[in-house]
Amino acid sequence: MTHVSETTTPERSAIETGDMLRAEPYMLPVVPPPLPESPGPEEIADLSAEIRELTAQKNAVILAHNYQVPEVQDVADYTGDSLGLSIEAASTSAERIVFCGVHFMAETAKVLSPDKTVLIPDTRAGCSLADGITAQQVRDWKAENPDAVVVMYVNTTADVKAETDYCVTSSNAVAVVNAIPHEKEILFGPDMFLGSYVEKMTKRPMKVWMGECHVHAGIRPADLQGMLDDHPGADLMIHPECGCSTSAMEYLACGDIDPDRTYILSTGGMIEHVKQSDAPEFIVATEEGIFHPLRKAAPDRTFIPATEGAVCGFMKTITLRGLRDALRDDKYHVEVAPEIAERARIPIERMISITG
Ligand code: SF4
Numbered sequence: 001m002t003h004v005s006e007t008t009t010p011e012r013s014a015i016e017t018g019d020m021l022r023a024e025p026y027m028l029p030v031v032p033p034p035l036p037e038s039p040g041p042e043e044i045a046d047l048s049a050e051i052r053e054l055t056a057q058k059n060a061v062i063l064a065h066n067y068q069v070p071e072v073q074d075v076a077d078y079t080g081d082s083l084g085l086s087i088e089a090a091s092t093s094a095e096r097i098v099f100c101g102v103h104f105m106a107e108t109a110k111v112l113s114p115d116k117t118v119l120i121p122d123t124r125a126g127c128s129l130a131d132g133i134t135a136q137q138v139r140d141w142k143a144e145n146p147d148a149v150v151v152m153y154v155n156t157t158a159d160v161k162a163e164t165d166y167c168v169t170s171s172n173a174v175a176v177v178n179a180i181p182h183e184k185e186i187l188f189g190p191d192m193f194l195g196s197y198v199e200k201m202t203k204r205p206m207k208v209w210m211g212e213c214h215v216h217a218g219i220r221p222a223d224l225q226g227m228l229d230d231h232p233g234a235d236l237m238i239h240p241e242c243g244c245s246t247s248a249m250e251y252l253a254c255g256d257i258d259p260d261r262t263y264i265l266s267t268g269g270m271i272e273h274v275k276q277s278d279a280p281e282f283i284v285a286t287e288e289g290i291f292h293p294l295r296k297a298a299p300d301r302t303f304i305p306a307t308e309g310a311v312c313g314f315m316k317t318i319t320l321r322g323l324r325d326a327l328r329d330d331k332y333h334v335e336v337a338p339e340i341a342e343r344a345r346i347p348i349e350r351m352i353s354i355t356g
Contacts, residue, residue: 033313033314035311035313035316039071047071047323047324048071050324051075051324051327052075054324054327055327058327060098060327061078061089061094062075062076062078063076063089063100064101065079065080065100065105065289066239067101067287067289067290067312068289069289069319070289070292072318072319073289075320076100079293081169081267082169083169085101086108086112086348087112087352089113090109092113092116094116095116096117096118097113097116097118097119098120098121098323099119100120100121101120101318102127102314102315103127103130103334104156104157104158106119107158107334107336108154108158108161109334110335110336111158111161111336111341111344111345111348112345114336114338114341118333119331120318121323122319122332125315125318126314129155129191129212130160131157132190132209133156133190133209134159135159135160135163138152138160138164138189139163141187141189141209142163142187145185148186149165149166149180149185150186151173151187151189152166152167152188152189153189153190154168154348156189156190158344160190161348162340163343165347166180166347166351167347167350169351170249171264171266172351174202176350177206178202179354182204188209189208192212194249197246197249197250200254201253213246215287215311215312220307221254224236224256225258227283227306228257228262231283231304233279233280234280234282234283234304235262235277235282235283236257236261236284236306237263237273237282237285238262238263238264238286239266239284239287248285248286249264252264267290270290271297274298279301280301281301281304282301282302282303282304283304283306284303285307286306287310288310289315291303
């Protein structure tokens with residue numbers, strides 16, 4: 001199987017040794033659709049008012065991921081990371097959930113809330129990482145390793161989750177792997193950077209699927225350390241939400257960037273950090289959507305992207321117009337077959353029970 005690191009050890013991962021092999025070609029194009037044009041302030045105000053009216057009429061709730069464009073975040077009922085939004089989806093009393101994020105996230109909301117209508121405003125909102133592994137590939141991998149435990153990043157389709165023992169996010173992956181009996185072999189996917197990071201933190205070898213998010217292709221350790229050198233008063237913040245920042249976590253674990261000025265933080269943690277820190281500047285290693293809540297929380301500070309162009313075009317397919325149309329025309333429905341949802345719920349709930 002060419003897309004798996006078979007020789008990984010905690011001391012020297014496949015990424016470091018150069019044994020890393022690329023994943024099979026993605027099912028969706030790796031290059032996301034071109035970024036849509038932003039509406040002007042007047043159109044934003046009109047569309048936002050229309051959306052709020054439709055939300056009330058249709059008994060709907062709008063959940064928006066932190067990587068959405070600012071105007072979509074501003075009109076949403078809740079903004080947050082993928083797991084937080086799924087938990088929010090499960091607890092809402094609204095009939096309709098309009099999920100402004102990528103498809104696997106909306107699927108997770110549907111898996112946790114099977115009786116609710118879940119809509120996604122744009123069907124092109126895929127994910128290069130989630131599409132880096134299929135359910136059949138997981139079945140084949142398990143057949144080759146029948147005694148292994150399957151641990152998958154939450155950035156996977158419901159079909160893949162149905163083949164999985166434990167789901168993880170970037171922030172709880174270490175805790176979940178540590179909770180698995182030590183004698184058990186682990187198949188970890190689909191993010192090779194997160195896999196390598198977890199191996200280092202747990203000192204436990206795993207078989208790691210060689211998938212990655214196209215956004216973090218632009219985030220390199222020399223760039224991050226160079227940014228710290230160029231901005232001696234700045235803190236570096238890494239947001240462990242998505243595949244676009246797991247490479248930076250891996251570089252930190254390898255000692256490639258200064259640990260004293262580097263913080264791995266959730267969105268809430270970042271907002272608290274910028275309020276409490278004396279640093280005038282913050283270098284931020286993640287998708288650029290996170291700058292919107294940070295600038296709102298601390299308008300007097302300067303936020304610098306660790307790399308220009310860390311933009312998830314899949315997330316940006318969702319626009320205010322698309323959101324308005326989804327509410328008005330009741331589209332596009334996210335469906336997960338009940339037998340898949342039942343099996344996919346198990347690894348998600350195990351993860352939630354381990355990390356609280
Ligand atoms: S940033 Fe990467 S991992 Fe996150 S949704 Fe976009 S393509 Fe997927």
